[in-house]
Amino acid sequence: MPADNLTDSPKQKYTPTFLALYRSQIIPAMREKFGYKNDLAVPKLLKIVVNMGIKEATTDAKITEKAAEELAVITGQKAKICRARKPISNFKLKKGVPIGCCVTMRRYRMYEFLERLITIAIPRIRDFRGLSAHSFDGRGSYNFGLLEQSIFPELEPDKIGRTLGMTVTIHTSSENDKEARELLALFGFPFRK
Numbered sequence: 663m664p665a666d667n668l669t670d671s672p673k674q675k676y677t678p679t680f681l682a683l684y685r686s687q688i689i690p691a692m693r694e695k696f697g698y699k700n701d702l703a704v705p706k707l708l709k710i711v712v713n714m715g716i717k718e719a720t721t722d723a724k725i726t727e728k729a730a731e732e733l734a735v736i737t738g739q740k741a742k743i744c745r746a747r748k749p750i751s752n753f754k755l756k757k758g759v760p761i762g763c764c765v766t767m768r769r770y771r772m773y774e775f776l777e778r779l780i781t782i783a784i785p786r787i788r789d790f791r792g793l794s795a796h797s798f799d800g801r802g803s804y805n806f807g808l809l810e811q812s813i814f815p816e817l818e819p820d821k822i823g824r825t826l827g828m829t830v831t832i833h834t835s836s837e838n839d840k841e842a843r844e845l846l847a848l849f850g851f852p853f854r855k
Contacts, residue, residue, distance in 0.1 A: 676770075678770050678773035678774050678777065679773075679777055680773040680774075680776055680777045680849060681770070681773045683849070684706070684707075684773075684849075687848070688704075688845065688848045688849070689701050689704050691848055692704045692705070692841075692844065692845065692848070695844065696841060696844075705802065705834050705835045705836035705837075705841050705842060705845050706834065706835050706845075707772060707773070707776070707832065707833070707834055707835075707845075708768070708833040708834060708835055709766055709767060709768045709772060709833045710766075710767045710772045710775060710776065710830065710831070710832050710833070711764060711765070711766050711767075711830070711831040711833070712733065712736070712737055712764065712765045712767075712775075712828055712829070712830050712831075713762060713763075713764045713828060713829045713831070714729050714733055714741075714762050714763050714764070714811075714826055714827070714828045714829075715761065715762040715827075715829075716729055716760075716761065716762050716763075716826060717761075726743055726760040726761075726762070726763060727743075729741075729762075729763055729826055730742075730743055730763040732811055732817055732826075733763055733764075733765055733811075733828075734765070735814075735816050735817060736811065736814045736816055736817065737765045737767060737771070737775055738771055738774065738775070739765050739767055739771055740765075741763040741764065741765045742763060742764055742765070743760050743762075743763050744760070744761060744762045744763060744764055745758050745759060745760050745761065746758060746759050746760075746761050776832075776849065778814070779830070780849065780850050780851060780852075781850075782814075782815060783808075783813045783814050783815075784813070784852060786813040786815075787808075787809075787813055790852075791854060792852050792853055792854030792855065793806050793851060793852055793853055793854060794806070794853075794854055795843060795853045795854060798839035798842060798843065799839075800838075800839060801836075801837070801838075802833070802834040802835065802836030802837060802838060802839065802841065802842040803831060803832065803833045803834065803842070804831070804832045804834075804842060804843075804846060805829065805830070805831050805832075806829075806830055807827055807828065807829050807830070808827060808828050808829075808830065809825075809827050810825045810826070810827065811825070811826055811827075811828060812825065832846065834846075
């Protein structure tokens with residue numbers, strides 16, 4: 663095969679579904695509702711942070727490693743093990759002991775995780791009535807907690823050692839909560855009515 667044919671084929675560039683949705687539908691809808699002058703002024707997602715605090719990790723470090731592995735499977739990115747910065751005697755905590763793990767996702771992984779969270783994981787929560795619309799921090803970031811990691815289909819239920827909760831924080835470039843709430847609602851976030 664000649665070398666010319668290799669360069670003639672167009673390169674297929676991968677774009678996550680939610681990123682394409684943001685560009686094609688959410689930007690025009692936000693511009694129409696809030697009157698932004700251009701596309702770059704429309705709020706966007708900056709990062710998603712997933713934290714897992716493990717109180718039993720002070721006695722057994724293997725629990726933290728197992729939780730970090732599960733978090734890596736859920737998010738598709740290696741989890742950082744967080745350690746205690748200072749000792750606290752009331753909690754029987756020593757300096758340097760692992761106490762949790764976290765993952766910060768940006769760009770494509772962030773959109774892929776958000777899509778799996780909204781379309782697959784959240785509908786699997788038992789007795790789910792919607793997420794609170796009052797969990798914004800005043801600067802466009804949204805926080806919510808999940809009680810168990812078993813709602814993610816990437817994890818096999820038989821291999822889950824112990825049920826651990828997690829906190830998900832979605833950071834947006836919005837200046838206020840109203841715009842951030844509208845952005846997340848357009849992505850399909852199931853807010854409580």
